[in-house]
Amino acid sequence: MAKQLPTRAEDYAQWYVDLVKKADLAENSDVRGCMVIKPYGYAIWEKMQQALDKMFKDTGHVNAYFPLFVPKSMFEAEEKNAEGFAKECAVVTHYRLKNDPSRPGKLMVDPDAKLEEELVVRPTSEAIIWSTYKKWIQSYRDLPILINQWANVVRWEMRTRLFLRTAEFLWQEGHTAHATRQEAETETLRILDVYADFAENFMALPVIKGKKSDGEKFPGAVDTYCIEGLMQDGKALQCGTTHFLGQNFAEAFDVKFTAKDGKLDYVWGTSWGVSTRLIGGLIMAHADDDGLILPPKLAPIHVVIVPIFRSEEELTRISSAIEPVIVLLRAAGLSVKYDNRDTQKPGFKFAQYEMQGVPVRIAVGPRDLDNGTLEVARRDTKEKKVIPVDGAVQAIEQMLDEIQKNLYARALKFREDNTTKVDTYEEFKRVLDGEAGFVLAHWDGTAATEAKIKEETKATIRCIPLVSVAEDGSCIYSGKPSAGRVLFARAY
């Protein structure tokens, strides 16, 4: 199946964008680099939000909301962070328009309404949140603060692609404050586990947990951790990151607390986020030539029912026969769509729901009414079978479980088949230009080597895996000693 997908990078990119549009998930907006998320795409995001929100709350976090605008002076307080984002910030400089005297009916920016201080549209919220935390924290009794925010952020990217990189995107960002280094580090890794759990159990996407190299880490962080997934074209996708901020932001925003022993110290911080990019990952990890394949746990529609009828009378008969089944499916917590439109033929509907990745489709026609059966088709394998109406709900629930498991197993096998250990630079380049995928290789740990490899091959160190076998070797580039393999790939 994956073989049928376009392999050349540009073909795959085109295939991906076409799919996003055909599946009715999103489209480019008239606003530069921005995206309109259509109802079906947004429904997937809502499923993701629900699952993640519950996981955050189960680990003691609460939601809050902070302003979209960050005064420039506040933004620049943490220098590394400000520098890292400076080149992609949208900035508000005026607060008013007025009629343009030289062009009747047109508006112009009112030069008299220039802001004294420019406002940066948040590319991330550390600055505004830490400047707020300063007011909230005095004592160890005020800690920890475990807050998550669902928001939009703006990063003025040069080149954008639906879901994967857009000028404005939706995400959640967690920002926590702790009394001890240990507690903040634990939080950083706990959320990394939450993200991995979500990717594997909801998205059916196996991920590698690891630490970013210094060259790839978040500006302002002491350590950045990530989960990396592998897409069907052999490129890696960073699916989520968590950052141990040390005391960097506390120092920048002067957030101190009095500890139990009476000593004054800076607060320890973390931040972490995942975005609508995950929807892109979901598509690229599972889709085939017929369209999206959604894991049941994130599918807005679990089961679509398509009646096959010739006349209105026949539709009425089918509808009344299927109604009890719909009631039972919904009672079992499933999202069911009964598509009784008489404006489209069944074949058209089949194709459309396949394109949209609906996991299970039921077709029911006169033949089934006579036999007391339903035709059930599963999206992942495209198998069709006829089952009795009695017990259909259990059969479908079981099928959804199987689809969820099968998608994960399939993606895991794909990743295993496309992860290669290499020991020489020649082999490294050959694999990247051939089957691509993840490449495990020894690295001398220097930023210089990392930069050289990136420059020459476009491959980056995705992460230093948290789980790895200690193994002495020598760097594929410099030949210097290395204590373990790191994960390389070309990435989105």
Next chain:
RNA sequence: CGGGGUGUAGCGUAGCCCGGUAUCGCGUCUGGUUUGGGACCAGAAGGUCGUCAGUUCGAAUCUGGCCACCCCGACCA
């Protein structure tokens, strides 16, 4: 910001070199036949040809400015 390209109906396009109010497909609408895998036939509607200016009797077509978008670089924790 450098290099290349494109702007024509809701979408995708032909026409441009060689000037005469615009082609085809998808979609939409109407009528009929269809309906267990993206239906067919007949008819219809839909256009400031990105924008502003210039050349010309006449500009989608030629010239210049501007705008927007796409691709390749640079950039993308």
